[in-house]
Amino acid sequence: MARGDQLSRQWKIIHSLLASVQGKSAGELADDLECHSRTVYRDLEALQMAGFPLYNAHKDGRTCWSILDADRHQMPLPLNLTELMALYFSRNMLKVLQGTAIYDSLTNLFDKVKATLPPEYIAYLDKLSSSLDVGFKAYKPYQRFQTILTQVNEAAQEQRHIDIEYFSMSRQALTHRRVAPYKVWFYDETFYVIGFCGLRQAVRLFAVDRIAHLQVSDDLFELPQGFDVNEFMQASFGVFQGEPVQVRIRFSPAVAGYISEKIWHPTQTIVTQQDGSVLFSAEVAGIEEIKHWVLKWGAGAIVLAPASLRQAVIAEIGRMAVNYDE
CATH class of the missing domain: 1.10.10.10 (Winged helix-like DNA-binding domain superfamily/Winged helix DNA-binding domain)
Known part of the structure; x- marks a missing residue:
């Protein structure tokens, strides 16, 4: 058993x-x-x-x-004991938020939960922890950006513009931008600001840890009616934006099981072939992010379409091969 x-x-x-x-x-x-x-x-x-x-x-x-x-061990919240136990047990899963005011508040909450639970329940949860743990994953230390994160969150709530000095990783340059922060979004261990960028005249994503300086303006903005973050990000294969592209990728039998066991994108279809390989199809925003995903699978992935993605992968493999020439 x-x-x-x-x-x-x-x-x-x-x-x-x-x-x-x-x-x-x-x-x-x-x-x-x-x-x-x-x-x-x-x-x-x-x-x-x-x-x-x-x-x-x-x-x-x-x-x-x-x-x-x-019934003697209840908090003044509509939570029962097992819900409190589940909340306390989840504390290790939230370590990626270390260095933020959110994590500090959660730590205080967990301390209160611990004080409420009977000792034998805490002992049982500690026993569970010995057989189920959360593995380490790369994360960003947000201690240095706690003030900026707080300012961004308050500006979004009050619908105030922010003026930022933002470092673009792709351009390796610092630019000044005025942004209407629609939402603070957490994805893949990173906090982002989703908002309208005055410089680009479009809705953009900004990684909070790349904001070198921030000033909250007195100027107000109106959130576009019907704007939905999930709908805005749906086409992305992560965080990158771009024109919709239909991709088709063949994965070899050696990695097909790993592909089939997950939902990688809301629009995906996965069809198993007679030889055990699978055909993955999806409509994604641009090719940059899915290019890196394809490369992750090495020789186990072959891009069938579009030609632009296929050529981008071939070019990247060529640049990688040059790095290993002796």
């Missing part, structure tokens, strides 16, 4: 007992979990050993299980 299955069952048992006023029998729990009652008894025993105050009582000729004094 997988360790994850056991922990999942025990979590569901806790949730079920907390939600039940009268308690539940082992048979009822087994029906809920679609397992044998002997399995439920083993899980109940394990939870008792972990310190959960479980008890049983005979009611109407059957033995029902409950959690003792569950």
Whole structure:
């Protein structure tokens, strides 16, 4: 039996007992979990050993299980114990926000949750943490940009223009821009400002950590009626913008499984071929970002269309090969 299955069952048992006023029998729990009652008894025993105050009582000729004094450990919020436990357990997943006021507030929230949960519940969550953790992923340290992030967020809420000195990574240049910040957007461990750029006369994305200087203006702007961030970003294969392009990529059998198991883009279609390869199709904004995605798969990916993407990948491979010439 997988360790994850056991922990999942025990979590569901806790949730079920907390939600039940009268308690539940082992048979009822087994029906809920679609397992044998002997399995439920083993899980109940394990939870008792972990310190959960479980008890049983005979009611109407059957033995029902409950959690003792569950209603004494409540926060002044519409959250039950299992929701609080889930919130506390998620703290490691939010480490990418370190260095922001958001993370500081979350840390204070988690401290309050911890103070509210009974000691045996904290011990159980710590036990869960020993078998389930969040792996390290590259992230940006936002300590240096906390003030700018706060200013941008306030300007967006108050619908005030901002004047920024922005470093363009592609042009390797610093430019002055006046921006109407529509929304602060977090994607792939990076905070972005989505707003109308006076310099480009179009809606653009600006990485907060590339804003060298920011001044909030007294000038107000009106948010375009019906503007939707998700709709604006839908065509992107990440954050890059561009003209809509229909792409078709063949992935070899060696990597086909990795491609098929994820939703990479809202418009994607994936068709499995007789040889085990897959054909990936999608309509994306521009080719720059999907070019890097194709290169990530090495020889396992072959661009079929459009020709512009195919040539861009060939050119990039050529430049890479030159770097390794001796």
